[in-house]
Amino acid sequence: MKLLKKIAFITLIASLLLAGCSSSKDKSNKHNERNKDELVLAFDSEPETGFDPTTGWGRYGSPLFQSTLLKRDDKLNIVNDLATSYEVSEDGKVWTVKLREDVKFSDGEPLTASDVVFTFETATNNGSVVDLNGMEKVEAVDNYTVKFTLKKAQSTFVNSLAATGIVPKHAYGADYAEKPIGSGPFELVQWDKGQQLIVKANPEYYDKQPNFKKITLLFLNEDAAFAAAQAGTVDLAYIPAAFSNQKIPGMKLESVQTVDNRGIVFPFVKSGGATADGLPIGNDVTADPAIRHAINIGVDRQALVDGVLEGHGTPAYTSVDGLPWWNPDTIIKDADLEGAKTLLKEAGWKDTDGDGILNKGSLKAEFTLYYLANDAIRQSLAISVVDMMKPLGINIKLEGGSWDMIAKKMYSNPVLMGWGSHDPHEMYNIYSGESAGIGYYNTGFYENKTVDDYFAKALSATSEQDAIEFWKKAQWDGTTGLSAKGDAPWAWLVNIDHLYLVKDELDIGDQRIHVHGHGWPATDNIVEWKWAN
Amino acid sequence: MIKKFPLNRKQRTLVKIIISIIFLVTVILGGVLLDEDKIVTNLSERNSAPSLEHLFGTDWLGRDMFTRTVMGLSLSIGVGLIGAIGSASIALLLGMAAATMGKMADRIISWVIDLFLSVPHLVTLILIAFTLGGGFKGIVIGLTLTHWPSLARVIRAEVMQIRSAEFVQVSQKMGKSRWWIAVHHILPHIVPQLLIGFMLLFPHVILHEAAVTFLGLGLSPHEPAIGIILSESMKYLSSGMWWLAFFPGLCLLIVVRTFDQIGENLRVLMDPTRNHD
Numbered sequence: 001m002k003l004l005k006k007i008a009f010i011t012l013i014a015s016l017l018l019a020g021c022s023s024s025k026d027k028s029n030k031h032n033e034r035n036k037d038e039l040v041l042a043f044d045s046e047p048e049t050g051f052d053p054t055t056g057w058g059r060y061g062s063p064l065f066q067s068t069l070l071k072r073d074d075k076l077n078i079v080n081d082l083a084t085s086y087e088v089s090e091d092g093k094v095w096t097v098k099l100r101e102d103v104k105f106s107d108g109e110p111l112t113a114s115d116v117v118f119t120f121e122t123a124t125n126n127g128s129v130v131d132l133n134g135m136e137k138v139e140a141v142d143n144y145t146v147k148f149t150l151k152k153a154q155s156t157f158v159n160s161l162a163a164t165g166i167v168p169k170h171a172y173g174a175d176y177a178e179k180p181i182g183s184g185p186f187e188l189v190q191w192d193k194g195q196q197l198i199v200k201a202n203p204e205y206y207d208k209q210p211n212f213k214k215i216t217l218l219f220l221n222e223d224a225a226f227a228a229a230q231a232g233t234v235d236l237a238y239i240p241a242a243f244s245n246q247k248i249p250g251m252k253l254e255s256v257q258t259v260d261n262r263g264i265v266f267p268f269v270k271s272g273g274a275t276a277d278g279l280p281i282g283n284d285v286t287a288d289p290a291i292r293h294a295i296n297i298g299v300d301r302q303a304l305v306d307g308v309l310e311g312h313g314t315p316a317y318t319s320v321d322g323l324p325w326w327n328p329d330t331i332i333k334d335a336d337l338e339g340a341k342t343l344l345k346e347a348g349w350k351d352t353d354g355d356g357i358l359n360k361g362s363l364k365a366e367f368t369l370y371y372l373a374n375d376a377i378r379q380s381l382a383i384s385v386v387d388m389m390k391p392l393g394i395n396i397k398l399e400g401g402s403w404d405m406i407a408k409k410m411y412s413n414p415v416l417m418g419w420g421s422h423d424p425h426e427m428y429n430i431y432s433g434e435s436a437g438i439g440y441y442n443t444g445f446y447e448n449k450t451v452d453d454y455f456a457k458a459l460s461a462t463s464e465q466d467a468i469e470f471w472k473k474a475q476w477d478g479t480t481g482l483s484a485k486g487d488a489p490w491a492w493l494v495n496i497d498h499l500y501l502v503k504d505e506l507d508i509g510d511q512r513i514h515v516h517g518h519g520w521p522a523t524d525n526i527v528e529w530k531w532a533n
Numbered sequence: 534m535i536k537k538f539p540l541n542r543k544q545r546t547l548v549k550i551i552i553s554i555i556f557l558v559t560v561i562l563g564g565v566l567l568d569e570d571k572i573v574t575n576l577s578e579r580n581s582a583p584s585l586e587h588l589f590g591t592d593w594l595g596r597d598m599f600t601r602t603v604m605g606l607s608l609s610i611g612v613g614l615i616g617a618i619g620s621a622s623i624a625l626l627l628g629m630a631a632a633t634m635g636k637m638a639d640r641i642i643s644w645v646i647d648l649f650l651s652v653p654h655l656v657t658l659i660l661i662a663f664t665l666g667g668g669f670k671g672i673v674i675g676l677t678l679t680h681w682p683s684l685a686r687v688i689r690a691e692v693m694q695i696r697s698a699e700f701v702q703v704s705q706k707m708g709k710s711r712w713w714i715a716v717h718h719i720l721p722h723i724v725p726q727l728l729i730g731f732m733l734l735f736p737h738v739i740l741h742e743a744a745v746t747f748l749g750l751g752l753s754p755h756e757p758a759i760g761i762i763l764s765e766s767m768k769y770l771s772s773g774m775w776w777l778a779f780f781p782g783l784c785l786l787i788v789v790r791t792f793d794q795i796g797e798n799l800r801v802l803m804d805p806t807r808n809h810d
Binding site: 220223225226240242243245248303304307310373374376379380381382384387390398399400401471 | 579593596749753755765768769771772792
């Protein structure tokens with residue numbers, strides 16, 4: 001009996017050992033099997049509308065298949081890509097761009113000014129997320145010169161030139177989004193919707209050839225991506241913060257700073273108004289600046305970063321933290337409950353009926369905060385903020401919903417939203433009086449004449465450098481501004497670091513500050529990725 | 534050897550009833566006594582394993598899982614009660630109507646019952662809850678409107694049987710009205726069936742409530758419904774936080790299982806002739 005047990009035990013151990021050996025062997029084999037010039041990446045978001053830059057492809061990350069007139073370098077400066085130079089007229093309305101003459105599409109046809117004109121005209125007519133409202137017309141001066149005429153000066157137009165990939169006029173059809181042809185570093189090999197995208201290097205590419213000849217992008221949800229990383233089948237995987245504490249042998253965790261921010265947008269005006277569609281505007285409680293400031297001061301941003309994001313994030317004070325046009329003076333002291341209480345008291349908020357919630361006249365410091373229900377991070381942030389505000393006597397009720405549902409409530413209730421872009425025009429969109437109530441832009445109907453003046457000046461500047469000064473002043477000029485020091489129409493909470501599990505030997509270069517969106521921003525510099533040794 | 538105490542069916546049922554009463558009392562008392570302050574986030578005590586201080590551990594925001602589980606169960610049981618009572622009433626009404634109001638009514642009601650039975654509960658439930666705009670109300674109405682058909686069919690058959698019994702025939706001949714017969718002769722005879730049907734519906738309704746909230750329909754994800762708690766905990770399982778799903782899941786299982794067995798045993802005890810089927 002005893003002997004039998006012993007034998008069984010030894011067999012068990014031996015088989016375990018053997019299994020251990022064989023699996024480690026498998027792993028090393030797998031690694032060698034794949035060619036050194038191939039990469040497998042796992043992202044959780046798929047560009048479902050396809051790869052047509054005129055309908056929005058390439059906003060986040062590299063457009064892969066197409067190239068743009070201008071681009072941003074690792075320091076976020078604008079540099080030439082297809083363009084060799086560009087000039088802006090004195091009044092800022094006419095932009096003249098000269099093109100390289102040696103560029104060919106992946107089908108061998110040369111890229112000329114007519115393709116650029118075609119791209120921008122198609123994008124305007126498509127009426128998609130690509131915002132070219134400021135452009136009046138685009139014309140080809142000669143084969144390699146394009147002239148853009150704007151309705152009025154708009155310094156941020158440079159971002160349209162940096163974000164819109166050029167499509168070929170001769171090969172653009174209804175199925176272009178699925179079979180893109182362009183002048184970018186890669187060519188599409190195969191796209192299995194919902195599963196994967198396979199691309200190969202474009203031999204016609206005019207600039208530095210990428211180090212990898214073939215890249216497979218797998219569209220996996222977060223769990224599957226993590227499992228794939230554990231199994232060693234991917235070289236890079238986008239993962240959520242919840243998985244960041246687990247080590248995977250052979251992979252390192254790359255944490256990239258972002259402006260992928262989350263914050264609460266407050267209705268800025270008193271209730272009573274309604275949009276053209278009959279949706280109510282305004283909220284009496286959040287229209288009181290004391291409430292907005294108290295929340296901004298009272299919330300403990302670092303605790304949110306540590307608690308909700310597992311430390312992988314940064315406190316957010318504006319929508320543009322860390323970008324060249326960010327004004328660092330907007331940083332405020334937070335987690336200051338006493339300060340917030342004093343502020344509320346001075347503004348006349350008192351708990352008169354003893355229910356723990358402040359009152360002011362007939363008003364009760366109470367509102368409903370809406371958040372996107374299927375986003376775990378937004379939910380966790382919302383729940384935490386609610387609990388942080390309770391000691392102040394501000395009672396926040398929570399309601400989760402879909403964007404469709406939130407869209408009906410967002411003009412009269414605070415919403416947990418997120419933005420983040422390399423285009424300063426986004427700041428204009430979410431804070432200017434002119435964009436109040438346009439879709440998800442400026443849902444709080446925030447308006448400040450001084451801020452709008454700075455915006456106007458920033459937009460009419462003829463270069464981004466000149467504009468930056470005004471962008472900064474719009475945030476805080478010493479007396480007023482759109483940040484928490486000024487009017488506080490938002491309570492920004494956190495910037496969410498983007499986390500990637502990356503094979504130890506893979507070098508993904510200097511990642512610039514990432515924008516909103518999962519996974520794709522990492523591909524911005526994909527041409528520079530290489531094996532370390 | 535451990536001495537065994539074989540319990541007969543009655544005793545076993547009694548034990549189960551006691552367990553379920555203890556459960557009900559804890560959960561209902563818990564739901565009343567524990568207010569929302571107890572599930573306040575505590576970012577310094579996140580992800581802690583079960584301990585004496587936190588019996589069921591804490592979640593990723595430092596909320597006490599025991600409190601959340603109790604609140605979730607009390608919500609579930611509340612929904613289950615309302616849903617089961619509603620469903621049983623519909624079943625009683627339609628079953629009686631089918632059996633007593635003539636051929637045409639019987640045909641229509643049987644057709645409706647078949648219609649509802651031919652589509653899976655969950656599908657109709659989701660459909661109804663969604664049309665009503667989700668939320669607590671949507672789920673309760675959805676559950677009520679979907680769980681009656683099988684009980685209605687049983688009641689209809691039962692009523693048919695009683696109707697052809699001699700004493701009913703005699704009453705009819707004596708000129709008693711249909712209503713009088715229904716209330717005085719038929720209703721008392723189907724009360725046991727109704728009770729058992731209700732007991733069996735109850736766990737079923739709870740389970741479906743959990744399923745619907747698990748799928749993310751209806752309630753907002755910050756509300757402590759058992760299905761929501763379970764679906765949230767899914768993504769933390771792979772990081773080793775087993776207690777997030779284990780305890781709420783176990784509690785749901787115990788509640789559903791005990792009520793189901795009580796119903797089942799009552800059925801057998803009350804109606805020994807059907808013991809075999």
